[in-house]
Every structure is written in C-alpha cells, then in structure tokens.
Amino acid sequence: MVKKNQKLVFSGVQPTGNLHLGNYLGAMKNFVDLQKTMSCIYCVVDLHAITTFKNPTELRGNILDTTAGFLACGLDFNKSIIFNQSSVSGHSELSWILNCVSRVGWMNRMTQFKEKAGKNKENASVGLYVYPNLMAADILLYKATHVPVGDDQKQHLELARDIAQKFNNDFKSVNFFPLPEPLIQKKLSRVMSLRDGTKKMSKSDDSNYSRIDLKDTKDEIRKKIKKAKTDSSPIPEKVSDLSNRPEALNLLNIYSFLTNSNLEGTLNLMQGKDFSKFKEALSDVIISSICPIGEEINKLKKDKSYLIKILKEGTLKASEIASKNLKEVKEIVGFV
Ligand code: TYM
Numbered sequence: 001m002v003k004k005n006q007k008l009v010f011s012g013v014q015p016t017g018n019l020h021l022g023n024y025l026g027a028m029k030n031f032v033d034l035q036k037t038m039s040c041i042y043c044v045v046d047l048h049a050i051t052t053f054k055n056p057t058e059l060r061g062n063i064l065d066t067t068a069g070f071l072a073c074g075l076d077f078n079k080s081i082i083f084n085q086s087s088v089s090g091h092s093e094l095s096w097i098l099n100c101v102s103r104v105g106w107m108n109r110m111t112q113f114k115e116k117a118g119k120n121k122e123n124a125s126v127g128l129y130v131y132p133n134l135m136a137a138d139i140l141l142y143k144a145t146h147v148p149v150g151d152d153q154k155q156h157l158e159l160a161r162d163i164a165q166k167f168n169n170d171f172k173s174v175n176f177f178p179l180p181e182p183l184i185q186k187k188l189s190r191v192m193s194l195r196d197g198t199k200k201m202s203k204s205d206d207s208n209y210s211r212i213d214l215k216d217t218k219d220e221i222r223k224k225i226k227k228a229k230t231d232s233s234p235i236p237e238k239v240s241d242l243s244n245r246p247e248a249l250n251l252l253n254i255y256s257f258l259t260n261s262n263l264e265g266t267l268n269l270m271q272g273k274d275f276s277k278f279k280e281a282l283s284d285v286i287i288s289s290i291c292p293i294g295e296e297i298n299k300l301k302k303d304k305s306y307l308i309k310i311l312k313e314g315t316l317k318a319s320e321i322a323s324k325n326l327k328e329v330k331e332i333v334g335f336v
Helices: 021-034 056-073 090-099 104-108 111-117 126-140 151-170 218-227 246-258 263-270 275-301 304-333
Strands: 008-013 039-044 080-084 146-148 181-183
Touching: 008 021, 008 056, 008 126, 021 039, 021 056, 021 146, 021 246, 021 275, 039 056, 039 304, 056 080, 056 275, 056 304, 080 304, 090 126, 090 304, 104 126, 111 126, 111 151, 126 151, 146 151, 151 181, 218 275, 246 263, 246 275, 275 304
Parallel strands: 008 039, 008 146, 039 080, 146 181
Antiparallel strands: none
16 A cells, blocks of 8 residues: 555556567666666556557457566566556546546647647547546556656646646645656657657557567567668767767667667767668667567466456556545545
8 A cells, every 4th residue: 555645656558569669768667677666556558548449359469468568577566566547447537537627728739649640630539639638647546756758758747747736726635636757768768760760669650660579589670670770871979970860869879778878888889880780789789688578578478367367466456546546536526
C-alpha cells in the first residue's frame, strides 16, 4: 500500500505492436532503474490502444506481448505493480470526471492529436481527441508524483499538471492531486526514425526499416542499420558539425547512449570514419543490448497463463489504491 505523501511513479505503454528501441531507450530502461528506489506502477494502456480501431485478436496478443516486454526489460512484479488499464475501471471513471475539468481549448493545442488525426480530423474518434484526459486520469488515479516518459509525451504531461491544478482549485481541495513531474532522459529523450532523422521512431510508421523492434533478430538489426539513412560525409570531429545532419546525429546518439558515453566521446572515437564502418560497431552494440530482451520476450510469450496471472495480481494491487483515491474524488465532486 502506498503511504501518504510518498513518491510514486506511474507510466504506461500502448499495446499497439512491437516494442521498439525508442520505447526501450526513451522510457522502459528508466522504468527498470526507478523500481530500485521508488514505488512504481507500470500499465499496459489498452484503453488508449482502441482510440484507433484495433483487431480484437491482435489486441489480445499485443497486451500479452507488451507485458512480456515489461518483464524481459527487467521489470520485477515483486517490486513494481504491472497490470493492464482496462482491468481497473477507475481509469475510465476518473477520465470522465477529468473530461469535465479539462478545456476544449487545451485539447485543441495537443500536437499529437493533430499528427495522428492528420488531414481527416472530422473522421477521428472522439476517444483520440480526449486521449490526453485519459492519460491524466491514469496518473492522477494513483496520485503519482513522477512519470517517466520519452520527450514526445511532454505536452501530455503538462496537460495532466494543468488538469490536476484546475481540479484542486475548482473543488478547493488544496494539494489533493500532486502535480506530476515528468522524468525525461536527458541524454536520449527521443530516438528518431532510421529513415528520416526529423521524425521519431514509431510503432505506427509503415516502414519496418524505420525502427529496430526489440524482437528483431541479429540479422534483421544488421540489415536495418546498414540501410539506415545517412549522408555522404564522414563522421565529424565536433558536435556542432552535426547540426544539419539529423540522421547521423541520431545514430551517433544511440551509440553513445548504449555505450554509456556521450556524443563528444563517440566523436573522439569515430571521427573521420565513414558510416559503413561505424554502422558495424553500432549494430554490435544494439545486438548485445536488444537481442537478449527479444529472446526473453519470445520465451515468455509461450506461457500466456503466466503473463495473465501477473496482470491479474497487478490488477488487485492497483485496484486497491485506485478505489481508495476514486472514493475520495467522488466525495470531493459531490456524488452521493
Ligand atoms: P507509447 O506507447 O507511444 O510509448 C511508450 C513510451 O515510449 C516512449 N517513446 C519514445 N521515447 C523516445 N523515442 C521514441 N522514438 C519513442 N517512442 C515512444 C514514449 O514517450 C512513452 O514514454 N500516451 C502514452 C502512453 C500512456 C502514458 C500514460 C504514459 C498512457 N497513459 C500515463 C505515461 C503516463 C503513449 O502513447 O506511449
């Protein structure tokens, strides 16, 4: 049970396809580090996944795959609460209440909705539009204080803070919801697409060659890195020389992060080399950190009942905190 005023970490990952290097380096690696020192709740956010239509059989498979991914990356269900969002009804209940606190003007500023809805906004689901309110509900349902995420979720986190603040003010409940702090990796907050260094690596990109999936084999990783877009210049000496070379910068950033170095250190080591040589070294470090995770995911996936058991145990623990907090919210709002 979480004690009053205790620091609490919450984060979520959508079960919408294979987990990739961006999810791992931008968020999940941090999840694992945080569980060593803080109480943590990690959620497979299946309610978020259906904001665009998902085939039910595939969704079921992806929920278990993402759970396997959590465990394979090093999350320990004895230390962290691991569960899926739809199994704790408080997420949907609080989300409705927060829909009534959040403002249309705030929603209209959300860049991710604009990107995902594209040109055909009128045809996007209402769920996709109010998705950030559900994300705020996920966090506030547990009164979480810290939220590890990649840089792309920063705006949603700012919104969650605004909603928490407005709820506390509207209902004169000073400090009822803590204002959640984003925890964003400084060294690698956004892993970019291997095909276009100005776009983030994403599950929804049509090209498989744009990302490294955690389940990719050694050969697939080598092939994808070999094909990764770069430019014709060799690796420069100075960081400032990378300012107009987004693809080169991305690959060098990934290498630096995985070798516990920094960009300066990597440039010292690699300057003057052409990219084909560097790409071999990069493939090696990606393979050694990713392939053991992929192999573990494949192993865990074979035992569906084990994964379901872990989610059920997590659901019980999450529900205990959620129902207590939701009861307080309902009293504050004035429900009888
Ligand atoms: P999702 O499922 O898109 O991504 C899961 C996590 O991975 C991070 N991430 C990246 N980090 C760096 N580079 C990338 N290319 C990259 N791609 C993804 C994301 O920032 C995220 O941390 N809305 C969230 C899920 C969510 C959530 C929450 C997160 C729902 N409720 C409450 C935190 C708290 C999302 O779609 O993440």
